[in-house]
Amino acid sequence: MGKVTIKDVARASGVSKGTVDRVLHGRDGVSAKSREKILKVIDELGFEPNVYASLLASHKSRSVAVILPEFTPGEFWELYEAGIERAVKTVSPLNIEVVRESYNQYELESFRAACRRAMKNNPAGVVIAPLFKAETSLFTAELREKGIPYVFVDTKIEEDGYLSSYGMPMYRSGYLCADILNFCKPCNEILVVRIERDKHRQSDPTVGRREGFRDFIAENAPECTVHNVFIDPKDPEDVARRLGAFFSEHPGVRHIATFNSRIHLIVPFLEKSGIKDLAVVGFDNLPANIEALRKGLVRVLITQHPDEQAACAIRDLSEYIVLKKAPAKRDNFVHMDILTRYNAD
Amino acid sequence: MGKVTIKDVARASGVSKGTVDRVLHGRDGVSAKSREKILKVIDELGFEPNVYASLLASHKSRSVAVILPEFTPGEFWELYEAGIERAVKTVSPLNIEVVRESYNQYELESFRAACRRAMKNNPAGVVIAPLFKAETSLFTAELREKGIPYVFVDTKIEEDGYLSSYGMPMYRSGYLCADILNFCKPCNEILVVRIERDKHRQSDPTVGRREGFRDFIAENAPECTVHNVFIDPKDPEDVARRLGAFFSEHPGVRHIATFNSRIHLIVPFLEKSGIKDLAVVGFDNLPANIEALRKGLVRVLITQHPDEQAACAIRDLSEYIVLKKAPAKRDNFVHMDILTRYNAD
DNA sequence: TAATTTTTCGTGCACGGTAACGGAAAAATA
DNA sequence: TATTTTTCCGTTACCGTGCACGAAAAATTA
Numbered sequence: 088m089g090k091v092t093i094k095d096v097a098r099a100s101g102v103s104k105g106t107v108d109r110v111l112h113g114r115d116g117v118s119a120k121s122r123e124k125i126l127k128v129i130d131e132l133g134f135e136p137n138v139y140a141s142l143l144a145s146h147k148s149r150s151v152a153v154i155l156p157e158f159t160p161g162e163f164w165e166l167y168e169a170g171i172e173r174a175v176k177t178v179s180p181l182n183i184e185v186v187r188e189s190y191n192q193y194e195l196e197s198f199r200a201a202c203r204r205a206m207k208n209n210p211a212g213v214v215i216a217p218l219f220k221a222e223t224s225l226f227t228a229e230l231r232e233k234g235i236p237y238v239f240v241d242t243k244i245e246e247d248g249y250l251s252s253y254g255m256p257m258y259r260s261g262y263l264c265a266d267i268l269n270f271c272k273p274c275n276e277i278l279v280v281r282i283e284r285d286k287h288r289q290s291d292p293t294v295g296r297r298e299g300f301r302d303f304i305a306e307n308a309p310e311c312t313v314h315n316v317f318i319d320p321k322d323p324e325d326v327a328r329r330l331g332a333f334f335s336e337h338p339g340v341r342h343i344a345t346f347n348s349r350i351h352l353i354v355p356f357l358e359k360s361g362i363k364d365l366a367v368v369g370f371d372n373l374p375a376n377i378e379a380l381r382k383g384l385v386r387v388l389i390t391q392h393p394d395e396q397a398a399c400a401i402r403d404l405s406e407y408i409v410l411k412k413a414p415a416k417r418d419n420f421v422h423m424d425i426l427t428r429y430n431a432d
Numbered sequence: 433m434g435k436v437t438i439k440d441v442a443r444a445s446g447v448s449k450g451t452v453d454r455v456l457h458g459r460d461g462v463s464a465k466s467r468e469k470i471l472k473v474i475d476e477l478g479f480e481p482n483v484y485a486s487l488l489a490s491h492k493s494r495s496v497a498v499i500l501p502e503f504t505p506g507e508f509w510e511l512y513e514a515g516i517e518r519a520v521k522t523v524s525p526l527n528i529e530v531v532r533e534s535y536n537q538y539e540l541e542s543f544r545a546a547c548r549r550a551m552k553n554n555p556a557g558v559v560i561a562p563l564f565k566a567e568t569s570l571f572t573a574e575l576r577e578k579g580i581p582y583v584f585v586d587t588k589i590e591e592d593g594y595l596s597s598y599g600m601p602m603y604r605s606g607y608l609c610a611d612i613l614n615f616c617k618p619c620n621e622i623l624v625v626r627i628e629r630d631k632h633r634q635s636d637p638t639v640g641r642r643e644g645f646r647d648f649i650a651e652n653a654p655e656c657t658v659h660n661v662f663i664d665p666k667d668p669e670d671v672a673r674r675l676g677a678f679f680s681e682h683p684g685v686r687h688i689a690t691f692n693s694r695i696h697l698i699v700p701f702l703e704k705s706g707i708k709d710l711a712v713v714g715f716d717n718l719p720a721n722i723e724a725l726r727k728g729l730v731r732v733l734i735t736q737h738p739d740e741q742a743a744c745a746i747r748d749l750s751e752y753i754v755l756k757k758a759p760a761k762r763d764n765f766v767h768m769d770i771l772t773r774y775n776a777d
Numbered sequence: 778t779a780a781t782t783t784t785t786c787g788t789g790c791a792c793g794g795t796a797a798c799g800g801a802a803a804a805a806t807a
Numbered sequence: 808t809a810t811t812t813t814t815c816c817g818t819t820a821c822c823g824t825g826c827a828c829g830a831a832a833a834a835t836t837a
Contacts, residue, residue, distance in 0.1 A: 090524075092793055103817045108795060116815060137525045139484035140793035143822050180484070263774040270615050389775075422777065425770035429608040430734075432767060437823055448787045453825060461785060485823035488792050525793095782835065791825085798819085805812065 091134040100128040111136065112411050136410050138181075148182040149211035151404050153397070154201050155240075156218065157189035163348040163371055163393070164192075164216075167240070170394030174401035183405050186210070192218050193284065202226045212404035213237040214397070217244045218292065236407050238400040241393070242292055243418070251403045251414045253421060255391035257292070260423055261299025261346065264368050267387050267425070268342045269308055274366075277304070277311060277342040278333065282318045282326075282349040293346040296370075300344065314340070320349060330356050343367045350385055351375035357384045372426060380428050388426040395421055436479040445473040456481065483755060493527040494556035496749050498742070499546050500585075501563065502534035508693040508716055508738070509537075512585070515739030519746035528750050531555070537563050538629065547571045557749035558582040559742070562589045563637065581752050583745040586738070587637060588763070596748045596759045598766060600736035602637070605768055606644025606691065609713050612732050612770070613687045614653055619711075622649070622656060622687040623678065627663045627671075627694040638691040641715075645689070659685070665694060675701050688712045695730055696720035702729045717771060725773050733771040740766055 093111070097104040102121055109117050110125045117125075128134075153171060158164035175185045186208055190201035198219050205213060206229070213230060215237055217223035223244055230237050236250040243252035268274055279300075283291070304311050316333050319325045330353065334340070341364055343353075350369025357365065365386070369376060372390040379385040403414040438456075442449040447466055454462050455470045462470075473479075498516060503509035520530045531553055535546035543564050550558060551574070558575060560582060562568035568589055575582050581595040588597035613619055624645075628636070649656050661678050664670045675698065679685070686709055688698070695714025702710065710731070714721060717735040724730040748759040 090793095094793080104794080105796080105818075106816055109816085112795085114796090118815060121815080135521075137488070137793050139525055140488050140822090141795080143482070143485050143488060143824095144793075144795045146795095146822065259774060263772065266772060266774055420777070422769070423775040424767070425772070425775065427608065427611060427770070429604060429611055430768040430770065432765070435823095439823080449824080450788075450826080451786055454786085457825080459826095463785060466785080482823050485792090486825075488794095488822095489824040489826085491792080491825085778837100780835100780837075782833100784831105784833070786829105786831080788828085788830095790827090793822105795821085796819100797821105798817105800817085801815090803812100803814070805810100807808100807810070 090137075091132045093134070093136070096125065096128050096132060096134050099132060100125045136412075138409065142181045142409055145409075146182050148184060149408055150184045150186050150208055151178075151212045151214065151401060151408075152186050152188055152205035152208060152210040153214040153401070154188045154190065154205055155214075155216050156192035161373060161375055163373060166372065166393035167397040168394075170397030170399075171401065173394070174398045178401060178405045181405055181409055183211075183408065185401065195219055195222060198222055210235060211408045212250075214240060214400045214404065216241040218242075220244050236404060238403055240396045240400050249417075250407055251400070251417050251419060253396035253399055253419045255423060256420045257295030258299035258302075259420075260370070260389055260391070261296035261301075262303045263299075263423060263425075264296070264344055264346075264370075264389060265300045265303035265307070267368050267389075268344060268366055269303070269311075270366075274308065274342045275311055276314065276337065276340045277344060278314050278316060278337070278340050280316050280318060280330070280343060280345045280350075280353055282320050282345060282347065282352055284320055296346045300346070318352070320352060326353055326356050327359070331360070334360065334362065341365055345369045347371075348373055348376065350388075351379050354379045354382075354384050358382075372424075372431075377426075377431050380426060380431050383428060386427065388431075390424045390426055392421045392424065435482075436477045437482070438479070441470065441473050441477060441479050444477060445470045487526050487754065490527070493529055494753055495529045495531050495553050496523075496557045496559065496746060496753075497531050497533055497550035497553060497555040498559040498746070499533045499535065499550055500559075500561050501537035506718060506720055508718060511717065511738035512742045513739075515742030515744075516746065518739070519743045523746060523750045526750060526754055528556075528753065530746065540564055540567060543567055555580060556753045557595075559585060559745045559749065561586040563587075565589050581749060583748055585741045585745050594762075595752055596745070596762050596764060598741040598744055598764045600768060601765045602640030603644035603647075604765075605715070605734055605736070606641035606646075607648045608644075608768060608770075609641070609689055609691075609715075609734060610645045610648035610652075612713050612734075613689060613711055614648070614656075615711075619653065619687045620656055621659065621682065621685045622689060623659050623661060623682075623685050625661050625663060625675070625688060625690045625695075625698055627665045627690060627692065627697055629665055641691045645691070663697070665697060671698055671701050672704070676705070679705065679707065686710055690714045692716075693718055693721065695733075696724050699724045699727075699729050703727075717769075717776075722771075722776050725771060725776050728773060731772065733776075735769045735771055737766045737769065 093104045093107045097107045106117060106121060107125055110122050155167055156164045171185060188201040188205045191197035199222060213235060217239055224246060227237060227246065227248060231248045238250050239252035242254050268277060304313060316329050318329055343365060348371035351373060367385045368387045369385055370389050372388060376385060376388055380388055406412050438449045438452050442452045451462060451466060452470055455467050500512055501509045516530060533546040533550045536542035544567060558580060562584055569591060572582060572591065572593060576593045583595050584597035587599050613622060649658060661674050663674055688710060693716035696718060712730045713732045714730055715734050717733060721730065721733055725733055751757045
């Protein structure tokens, strides 16, 4: 019943609704005294703008640019798509259009080009996965200058000015990974499979995860040995070769972890080798990983809901664009899901 | 761009928008000729009413009744509240009001009364947790007769006519629980603590969970013994007495499970007894359970997001009420989350 | 044919919010 | 002090739809 409208706010603060509208949208032309008074009244009355009335009145169509790495089917970055599509559905009646720009995550120039393409559209907001830290800084500086709000997904960069961020707490996730491996009986040896395209990449997104993993072991199982095996994801035979060599040298190892989403790449080896009772933990719910989970070859996957990240990011931006309302929480960690074969749906 | 409005339809059919509105809502007072013409134009122009404008203009407020068990703070059924509140926020601008009716889950008559109270309000939709199966059947028959859509949460009853349902797959969750206990080293003995108010209750909601648990053990650890200890939740000293007796008789048992949300009740005993290296698995993210997780006294919680269930249920209903749009999926199983101390947030 | 009833329809305000327009008051300048 | 500029804010016309009011048109009756 007691819906508070801007008319109520206007009356209660002794101004007209035009003025209330001005402070709601942060436009200028309002004295400090009035603004303060109005904000107080808004707070006291618990006013919340009616989104529908709002977009009915202001119908300019705006666009949100989503800048993510490109992907081939089945890759990690594809997981964002589902959330983007969900979000598109909910915001398109608000006259907000979503424009995707993708880049090659291993080529800086490609990232630059994607940013430039995004800016051409004159977007009202930007969602971005900041794989290239330094370059992203430059880009966000430009966004700030133009007053375009932006949201980080996957990871964030340390700076001020972003509207919100979504991601997994990487350190925590590494810690959790080690905890799960260590779950019942403490383990003496763990094999960490590093399936990375570029061992010496400047900014490896999984570095925090490795630290969390290392710290858990140091604190809870200091006697445990951690072996690293590096594998080239582009060479399909590298897996069998290197893992084969490893297991002939260390036949007793029963714990395996990876720190990125590529655990599925070792599945063929596991199937062929016939080693039993392995505790294998990986990350991210790629279809191939889920499949491995179902088969019992991977014991646990830790996932971070990229789709949710995307959906939330777009939601935050549209709320900000339509209502100039900042999201409730700025830094959001999505829940780390623990998936086993019985709760993978 | 080319959004067609009522005014366009009116102009194209040579009448006023009032007349168009009349045919849109099936009100009378329109000549057969005009009606026909208008319908033709609507079809040709592909006119679709603007839901938001419509909602803004129409003053009829509709209500959704939510019929759930009553609770004292910290109890399982309180977890639904958060989702209800979230949903209220999103649907209240649609002039949809949410009315809660609660009942005593152990008294049939109380459930009946709650249903009757709900009907008095002449609700446009109903969310219901069908703890009393038979009685719920009678109630939903009445709803169907009156054309009122309804959604099940927590569990559903087998019938046709509900709009959608949300719940945890109980059998699966029991299976998962046993799997987690059995995670690394197979266990030989498991203590199942049954903290139930009424041992002989007709429809124990956790019965499916018990079956899943039993089946996992039978299939994967047939040599394992399962001990049941029954505890009266109303008698605070019963826990210490019975568990004390159990552990003095079976000092080697290290695996504990419960099947409802009351695992926190055994925490004081665990703390005092000082038994180490226990693998304790329970259900549901009650604050007290989370607390026990943090302290390391409970190893894993399996949760079902009651808040999400409530939010989805209300969303489905309002979409149906406002747009007559049926939800995408009818039977929905919420994801079973595995919570450990490192991902409980 | 005139008067009356009934049918059919146009008009205008409301919903809650947006934003352009222009005027009054305050501040700055002459 | 008079004039100009700036700051601040009220007014107003929408957005697309719902609905009440009353008037015109058609049908009925006298």
